[in-house]
Amino acid sequence: MLGSRVEIVERNLDACLDEAAPAARRLGPDEPLTRGTRLTAAAAVALFTDQLRSRALDVTARELKARGVGYYTIASAGHEQNAVVGALLRVTDPCFLHYRAGALMMARSRQAPDVDPVRDTLLSLVAAADDPIAQGRHKVWGSRPLWVPPQTSTIASHLPKAVGAAFALGRMRRLRVARPIPDDSVVCCSFGDASANHATALAGINAARYASRRGNPVPILFVCEDNGLGISVDTPRGWITDTFGRLPNLAYVDADGEVDAVYDAVASAVDRCRSARAPVFVRLPTVRLWGHAGSDVETAYRDLAVVCADEARDPLVRNARRLVATGAATADELRDVVARVRKEVTAAAASVAGASTLRTRAAVMAPLAPYDPVRCRAEATGSLDGDTRARAFGGDLPERAVAPPRRTLAAHLNAALRDELLRRPEMVVFGEDVGRKGGVYHVTAGLQQTFGRDRVFDTLLDETTILGVAQGAGLLGLLPVPEIQYLAYVHNALDQLRGEACSLGFFSSGQFTNPMVVRVAGLAYQRGFGGHFHNDNAVGALRDIPGLILATPCRGDDAARMLRGAVAMAKADGRVVVMLEPIALYHEKDLYADGDGGWLTDYPPPGSALLPGQVGVYGEDATDVLIVTYANGVRMALRAARRLAADQGVAARVVDLRWLNPLPFEAVREHAEACGRVLVADEARATGGGIADAVIADLAERGFRGPLRSVRSADSYVPLGPAADTVLLAEDDIVTAAAAIAAA
Numbered sequence: 001m002l003g004s005r006v007e008i009v010e011r012n013l014d015a016c017l018d019e020a021a022p023a024a025r026r027l028g029p030d031e032p033l034t035r036g037t038r039l040t041a042a043a044a045v046a047l048f049t050d051q052l053r054s055r056a057l058d059v060t061a062r063e064l065k066a067r068g069v070g071y072y073t074i075a076s077a078g079h080e081q082n083a084v085v086g087a088l089l090r091v092t093d094p095c096f097l098h099y100r101a102g103a104l105m106m107a108r109s110r111q112a113p114d115v116d117p118v119r120d121t122l123l124s125l126v127a128a129a130d131d132p133i134a135q136g137r138h139k140v141w142g143s144r145p146l147w148v149p150p151q152t153s154t155i156a157s158h159l160p161k162a163v164g165a166a167f168a169l170g171r172m173r174r175l176r177v178a179r180p181i182p183d184d185s186v187v188c189c190s191f192g193d194a195s196a197n198h199a200t201a202l203a204g205i206n207a208a209r210y211a212s213r214r215g216n217p218v219p220i221l222f223v224c225e226d227n228g229l230g231i232s233v234d235t236p237r238g239w240i241t242d243t244f245g246r247l248p249n250l251a252y253v254d255a256d257g258e259v260d261a262v263y264d265a266v267a268s269a270v271d272r273c274r275s276a277r278a279p280v281f282v283r284l285p286t287v288r289l290w291g292h293a294g295s296d297v298e299t300a301y302r303d304l305a306v307v308c309a310d311e312a313r314d315p316l317v318r319n320a321r322r323l324v325a326t327g328a329a330t331a332d333e334l335r336d337v338v339a340r341v342r343k344e345v346t347a348a349a350a351s352v353a354g355a356s357t358l359r360t361r362a363a364v365m366a367p368l369a370p371y372d373p374v375r376c377r378a379e380a381t382g383s384l385d386g387d388t389r390a391r392a393f394g395g396d397l398p399e400r401a402v403a404p405p406r407r408t409l410a411a412h413l414n415a416a417l418r419d420e421l422l423r424r425p426e427m428v429v430f431g432e433d434v435g436r437k438g439g440v441y442h443v444t445a446g447l448q449q450t451f452g453r454d455r456v457f458d459t460l461l462d463e464t465t466i467l468g469v470a471q472g473a474g475l476l477g478l479l480p481v482p483e484i485q486y487l488a489y490v491h492n493a494l495d496q497l498r499g500e501a502c503s504l505g506f507f508s509s510g511q512f513t514n515p516m517v518v519r520v521a522g523l524a525y526q527r528g529f530g531g532h533f534h535n536d537n538a539v540g541a542l543r544d545i546p547g548l549i550l551a552t553p554c555r556g557d558d559a560a561r562m563l564r565g566a567v568a569m570a571k572a573d574g575r576v577v578v579m580l581e582p583i584a585l586y587h588e589k590d591l592y593a594d595g596d597g598g599w600l601t602d603y604p605p606p607g608s609a610l611l612p613g614q615v616g617v618y619g620e621d622a623t624d625v626l627i628v629t630y631a632n633g634v635r636m637a638l639r640a641a642r643r644l645a646a647d648q649g650v651a652a653r654v655v656d657l658r659w660l661n662p663l664p665f666e667a668v669r670e671h672a673e674a675c676g677r678v679l680v681a682d683e684a685r686a687t688g689g690g691i692a693d694a695v696i697a698d699l700a701e702r703g704f705r706g707p708l709r710s711v712r713s714a715d716s717y718v719p720l721g722p723a724a725d726t727v728l729l730a731e732d733d734i735v736t737a738a739a740a741i742a743a744a
Contacts, residue, residue, distance in 0.1 A: 005307070037264055048319050085107075112143075222281045414442075537728070554585060
């Protein structure tokens with residue numbers, strides 16, 4: 001049985017049509033609803049029909065839930081004026097939508113006759129495997145043919161990537177890179193008034209204004225659907241206008257009033273955004289009917305009189321009155337439309353009843369982490385024209401350089417970035433200080449001078465924006481390689497990776513991807529400069545992200561090959577990859593003693609690459625103990641292995657994991673069986689999501705019978721100066737533990 005408030009709202013619409021007085025004159029289909037409006041009678045009736053479809057779907061969602069076959073009841077009821085936005089935008093204008101976008105999707109679908117928005121929505125509500133966008137993984141508004149990438153955000157965390165898409169569109173035109181949509185497209189992003197207060201939303205709006213102020217085209221239409229509520233918390237009257245109505249570099253439009261006034265206001269906003277290529281903010285007043293969701297007992301926190309007052313502002317009732325009063329339609333005609341739409345949705349709901357859902361783990365996870373090693377290998381190892389490379393490197397190719405021929409990790413990363421920029425005209429490198437300065441650690445030095453400011457550029461100081469730009473750019477066809485200056489700074493914007501970037505392919509069944517390679521300077525052991533913001537060993541937050549590839553090079557030649565592999569996986573499979581680069585090893589030259597040059601390597605020319613599963617092995621003939629480690633741990637383990645051999649006669653084999661997600665378990669098992677004893681040297685925090693737990697658990701569960709042990713850093717922030725040595729994994733820890741396990 002439906003809740004009484006739903007029934008009341010439905011009856012209100014019927015009563016409105018029963019009581020409506022006819023207009024003095026009937027309008028022709030192409031006549032404007034009122035003098036001076038752009039909304040015609042036929043278009044107004046079409047909008048009303050789309051709004052009815054959305055409302056009927058909301059009612060049906062609750063019926064399905066009551067029968068135990070539906071799983072989502074957040075309604076669009078009361079927000080149906082957003083159908084105007086759907087009608088006025090082109091199908092090639094990408095839309096990043098709020099979860100109350102039902103009417104917008106109904107109206108937008110009119111531009112794609114092959115799309116059945118009613119059936120598609122119902123399939124989504126019952127988590128059907130045949131749902132054309134998410135295939136039963138979530139209820140989302142999304143469509144490949146409609147250019148609506150699905151969003152699962154409830155806190156406006158989709159705004160930064162929408163801004164990124166708008167920014168990328170202009171940048172791609174300047175780069176003369178093929179665009180998947182017309183050059184005059186705009187990007188739409190809708191959200192609620194409560195989520196407009198979220199830091200992520202404010203970051204996105206700020207980024208659009210900032211980019212526009214700097215002269216970049218940013219054609220984004222922000223649509224704030226203002227219903228005055230965030231679940232149970234009210235928004236102060238006038239807050240949205242007061243907050244966003246007078247900001248520089250942001251045009252503001254209040255789309256209030258009758259449907260024709262709303263239509264004209266939104267039309268002017270779209271026209272301005274499209275012609276000026278600049279951000280426009282639209283406040284669209286709405287009303288929330290039936291609570292936040294089906295499980296929300298609204299009268300527990302709102303007076304019944306207030307609820308009834310909101311029901312009296314139902315936009316469907318208001319629009320029905322307007323259409324009849326202006327002569328766009330008669331009450332009988334609208335009654336017929338209401339009956340037809342309700343019948344249509346009811347019949348469609350019956351047709352999806354019992355639809356098959358995802359039944360296996362493999363089916364659910366199929367789009368999460370696509371990986372074609374053959375395709376990626378081919379993508380990573382393609383050749384480059386020698387003359388072109390010579391010009392880009394100033395005539396001194398890194399693999400032939402004589403001053404000196406062996407170079408540091410930072411130098412090889414710089415060379416590999418240069419090669420990849422040469423290979424891929426769609427690749428862009430950006431972040432704070434990466435341009436003219438060349439990065440805090442000079443990894444991007446000289447790239448802007450060679451490839452120009454359109455391909456290597458500085459951003460504002462905001463990690464959320466940097467990752468948002470990467471998502472939007474990747475979605476439209478660029479290959480972004482953003483830099484985050486320090487690992488600690490990633491945590492400021494982690495949801496842009498976890499909740500947004502890595503979930504897009506999953507919730508769109510691989511139909512949309514946002515490939516990127518995020519370079520992050522991180523980990524600890526940095527001398528002379530530090531504190532926990534610059535010495536951060538918290539890798540657990542990255543390893544926790546489903547589908548994220550996490551690479552940790554330790555030497556220059558590995559870093560170059562791994563970067564090629566990372567870029568290839570982004571390009572070929574649409575993956576999100578993080579290259580976590582150890583700051584302490586960027587400019588390290590020595591291994592065992594000062595001046596020995598043991599940590600310098602030759603540059604591997606294009607044609608070779610490393611992919612997940614490929615580990616580094618040192619001392620392959622040693623079988624007394626296996627030391628499994630990564631990044632800074634590799635250098636410490638090699639030094640420890642030399643001491644073990646010299647002082648105790650213990651022959652230690654060292655395996656560099658290189659890849660922390662996915663972990664190369666098969667390679668570890670193979671070397672563990674050969675050695676019989678395993679020590680994991682993990683520089684991450686002891687219980688902070690490092691790799692020791694996972695490696696040891698895998699070996700134990702696979703029946704490994706030899707001794708297992710780990711050494712790890714303490715569960716602490718990394719302090720400044722020599723005090724850091726008290727909490728970080730040390731070479732002595734590895735020596736002591738390896739000797740003990742070798743004697744076991």
